[in-house]
Amino acid sequence: MKFFIQKNFYRFCIVLILVFSYKAFADSRTDYLIELLLTSGNYRVKVQSAKTLGQIGTSSSEEERKKIVQALIQACNDKNELVRMTAAASLGAIGDPSALTALEKLKSDKVNEVAQQAKDSIKKIESIQKSIATGGPLQGKTTEETQPGGETGSFKMGEVKDTFYIGLGSWSDRSGFEKYETKNYVKNLLITLLGSVPGVKIRPEEEPKKETEKKVKKLKLTPYTLTGSISKVDINEKNQALAEISIIVLDGEGNVSMMLKGKGSASLEGSRKSSKENEKELIFSALGTAVKGAVEPFSNHLQSSLQSESAKNTKEKKGKKKKKSN
Structure with a gap:
């Protein structure tokens, strides 16, 4: 003892x-x-x-x-x-x-x-x-989706496991403002925006292809690669910056999944005049709006896929419970 x-x-x-x-x-x-x-x-x-x-x-x-x-x-x-x-x-x-x-x-x-x-x-x-x-449910943490038959499935953002593996491919910059590293700004903004989507895991830029394939297979991830270009950036006489970007979303096989385009504009407040000091601010603001507009349909697609999968899993679980009870 x-x-x-x-x-x-x-x-x-x-x-x-x-x-x-x-x-x-x-x-x-x-x-x-x-x-x-x-x-x-x-x-x-x-x-x-x-x-x-x-x-x-x-x-x-x-x-x-x-x-x-x-x-x-x-x-x-x-x-x-x-x-x-x-x-x-x-x-x-x-x-x-x-x-x-x-x-x-x-x-x-x-x-x-x-x-x-x-x-x-x-x-x-x-x-x-x-x-x-x-004492109610945390709003913004749960999205409910009505399923066939009037059933409702609860999709909890906090419980979402990594589902999508997203990386950036080749990008071109035709803005004429490469001195501000506009391409890097766009790429990093994309990573930030997509990285905040539930279920998304960002692929390191330097990761070898074999390593990516290994992760995708092991973790059962859906891979996507975003390539694109900064099509246009202009600052007009009214101190307004205009930007356009194009994004091509490729699936794991290299096939085109989505083609996205975004336009953005930005102007200086009040009577401020465009100068070298605020030129970068204008350009980045216009590019930011363009990127956000372009990537939004893809983000919505990812979240919709997660919700559909969650609803499907919930329905299957309920079906199994009914079978056991019978």
Whole structure:
């Protein structure tokens, strides 16, 4: 009996050690990501850090969540618009009301896409807080789809596993403003927008083809590759920037799945005149609108596919339960 008690006591101690070791690892990972977000000189690293912190923050302890939220609030002041936009999106996903003040300020961001993301995140946070107060379901977290026969399936965004594996192929830039790295801006914006869609896993740009095929097969992912071009960027006499982009969505076999086009425009507020200082701001704003408009049908297609699959699975589960009960 004594041996049995000692044996189980040792097991209990080992479990405690493992639990606290895991917590220490999780804390160190969070601290490392926060450090990258706030100090890295590479905006791509910052964007990925902000996105990952947003994912961690939705299921972390209160203490850890506070650290993450404060870091993301600081990132809302980053000089790079993609970092600001991703930070705002992550704050919306976490749903902490302490971020509302920072997001309110971000609503007046000079880049339209950042300002819009701030508005969207504010709506999400207010919706989540309202649901918590009333004891209702978290709005924005669940999409319901009516199935044949009047049945309703619940599609929970937080429970969506990786379903689509999306990467970027070759892109051309005919804008005439290559000095502003317009192609990189468009590609990174696409990654940010698509990466926020439930069920989407972004393929690393440098990943070998064999590695991609291996992942797709092992994880049962649906692969897509987006190629395209910046067709046009102009700034007219009225200080208005006009942009057009074209996107071709290829499936895993290299066949054309969708052809997308987007147009965007942006103009300076008030009597501000176009200059080299704000030329980049104008161009990026117009390109951002074009990218968002072009990619929206594809994003809707992905979400619709997920909802249909969820509804199908729900119906099958109900069918199996009925068979068992009979």
